[in-house]
Amino acid sequence: MAQSTPRVWLITGSSSGFGRAMVEEVLRNGEIAVATLRKPSVLDDLADQYPRTHLLVVPLDVTNEAQVKSAFVKAKDVFGRVDVVYNNAGQVLLQEAEGTSMDRARALMDINYWGAVTVSLEAVRFFREENPKGAGGLLMQVSSLCAMKGVPKIAFYSSTKAALDLFTEVLAQEVLPAWNIKVHDPNSDR
Template sequence: MAPRVWFITGASSGFGRAMTEAVLRHGDIAVATLRTPEVIADIASQYSSDRLLAVKLDVSKEEDVISAFTQTREAFGRVDVVFNNAGFGVFAEIEATPLDAARAMFEVNFWGAANVSREAVRHFREVNTPQGGILLQVNSMAGYQGVALNGYYCASKFALQGLTEALVTEVDPEWNIKIVSIDSGAFRTNGPNAAIRIPPHPAYNKPNLLSSKYRSWIDDPNLALRGDVNKAVDVIYKVADLDDPPVHFPLGRDSVDVAKKKVESLLADVDKYATWSDGTEAD
């Protein structure tokens, strides 16, 4: 079987870097895209240009995305797997979050992911011979349930969930395109450290509030998340091999638990108030 070509965004650290290393370890070809390619010089020094291509990319710029896919096509002829991973967080109460910070995050987490998604589908359909490919959307359990101190981050992930679900319904089955939302839990990446942190809003600066408790948790210098990102990417690699992958793949026991609780809560509300909709139809 010929090696697959993986297009990976946000390859500088965290899931993106770990996925790049896993792809190469498994014998596939990695196109590692990131704002500063020099950051992965240590990886690039270990592989020839026919195994690893590092491409400068800002996913929030549509022209950059198109250029990166074009470079991939010129180098390898096709793209088999897109690992749509670039993103960052903002820790702040909704009232405390500067709108420019929230919008900048949406430009990457949502609009950037949307840019990559559109170009991925086009390449799978119009460039690949035969048609097909798999789009792995790196989402979060924050796309299942809103969390204090993460309001706008959760909103960006909810938006990506909606876009992904809609895209699944739009693609023609004949194109052989698979789309999976990888809904990750808390893993040991640089996420908490890389996130923008905004001072607390005075009204929320109370120790009993969830936002205060969460702020204390992420500020703990001994914080050690349970999830191992290197083990996680090996699981994701197996997901990319599935003939019939799920639309949603919760990754990590915490993500599984959050998903179950959200479904239970939603069903409870629906069942409790379902009859209130009786008689609301137009005459």
């Protein structure tokens, strides 16, 4: 993963799970992490270990479009570019479909689908318009096998990921080759 010029990674959902693991992997490999999460203090241990030249921790709720845009601005202000967006923020809701309130199901869709879409669209715009001309970038979407086969008690979670996979598939087709932007569709082998 390490290159002569370290890549700048913007990682959503950095507080735990895949997001936290990716931040740690990026840092271990000498690259630069812009770790975004709702409660930045969760990463105080990493912030104490790594200098600001390698780790920038930014508050981000992906359901807030202004915060999404602000996270990209902060990354550019500090590092001049973003090379990779690891779009990971999300939640799981473990409950039977019939017992789930519509308000909770909608909130899950706001985070897992609309939040990821907001980050994706800003990433593509940023890669095309803010990064150095021709640099492009890589958008990596984190999904779930549950997007391809429903599993009891996670109907709404599965639905958010299935919708995100289809959005990502279409977005990957719409990005012009001249932009040098790669969109990783996690289930492109289906």
